Amino acid sequence: MSRVIEFSSTGGPEVLEFKDIEVPLPGPGEVRIRVKALGLNRAESMWRTGEYIEEVKLPARLGYEAAGLIDAVGPDVTRFAVGDAVNTVPAFSQNQYGMYGEQVLAPASAVVKHPPTLSFEEAASIWMMFVTVYGAFIEAAKLQADDVVLIPAASSSVGLAAIQLVNMVGAMPVALTRTSAKRQQLLDAGAAAVIVTDEQDLVAEVMRLTHGAGARVVFDPVGGPSLGKLIKAMKTGGILLAYGALSDEPAQFSYLDLLIKLPTIVGYTIWNTSGDPVRQKAAVEFITAGLASGALKPVIDKTFGFDEIVEAHRYLEANNQFGKIVVSV
Incomplete structure (x- = not known):
């Protein structure tokens, strides 16, 4: 039994x-x-x-x-x-x-x-966290070394995995967190910068960090009222990957910002990758190599x-x- x-x-x-x-x-x-x-x-x-x-x-x-x-x-x-x-x-x-x-x-x-x-x-x-971020960044966003990536809810397991994988590719992970309590932990975990969204102007901080260009990739598990700020903080023609719905409030954004930023907004789940045997194999091999090199860590x-x-x-x-x-x- x-x-x-x-x-x-x-x-x-x-x-x-x-x-x-x-x-x-x-x-x-x-x-x-x-x-x-x-x-x-x-x-x-x-x-x-x-x-x-x-x-x-x-x-x-x-x-x-x-x-x-x-x-x-x-x-x-x-x-x-x-x-x-x-x-x-x-x-x-x-x-x-x-x-x-x-x-x-x-x-x-x-x-x-x-x-x-x-x-x-x-x-x-x-596996949940690393296959999720592999599919989002390597497959969907085609992440490049000069990209800036915004990571809301960065202290979650998937958020921390995202920081690691973004660093592994050579791009710039910017962690978003509501309060300053976990700021130093996120920096220690590899975030290039941390934006405390309850205390700082998200859009202004992203524009300062990117010299006015904005972030090409947003990896968002929250949605809700903050979605509009994330779109404003994006680079023109960037990609926003929505992989969760932690906020129970309606998503809010300006249609005018869509016309200005021209973002690609993609709903993403791990099943995009893990549900396909060929893609799952590629993800497992990528992650195993990252674990072996020390770039990816539990x-x-x-x-x-x-x-x-x-x-x-x-x-x-x-x-x-x-x-x-x-x-x-």
Whole structure:
């Protein structure tokens, strides 16, 4: 028997429940993993509350990122063997698979070899954030060394991954944060500059940093009233990648600014990259190389025990973390 986490109704962290189940042998195209660590993501809390981009079918499992050891493989799986250390990449529906468990099934198409230099906790923290920023910057924005990139919500795990990858390419990451509390941490994490949006004029600061040109790339998970300021701060003909909706207020911007700035506004999700086998492979190879060189590094804010999963979700939703929240199983 294995403990897994399910919920029978949408709501707050308290709806998460432990269930004892017998995890079956993997079928075609599947592997079974003895989980050592889990990475927590905003997508999972949105899934739990019924506010995700996909409709949840109750009762439901959840979880995208796990690191552990394979203890069984499906009859047609040849890339992996029992005993292999592996991680899961978000490339499946949580209506089909959920990684929150002591033992779980996973589609082999979403499984990668464990980076040998990382702990299980570190490996459980990397794939959602680094595949997301790889797809956004390398595939969609075609990031170049002379680009300036604005990164709202920069202290999130994806925001910190964005800073690292922008630096890896040789471009300039400008971190946006609401208060000055995390300013020094963001500079220490590699931000070339930090703009405290509650205290500074965002547009004026960007224009000062770019000598009036504006930022070519904006990587925004917030939306809401600040969207108009981001567009004003852009270079003419730049690209804005919207990958989240943290603000529950309507997006506000001027149509005149669209005519002045001529931005490309793109809705982006990790599925653009992870859902395509060729693109996923390229992303994994790029990220693995970055990890090996030290250009890309896990940033873990706090580790919880598996029994503390409800508390871990409460901590996730408090929005005070700097980096990834991980659960040790």
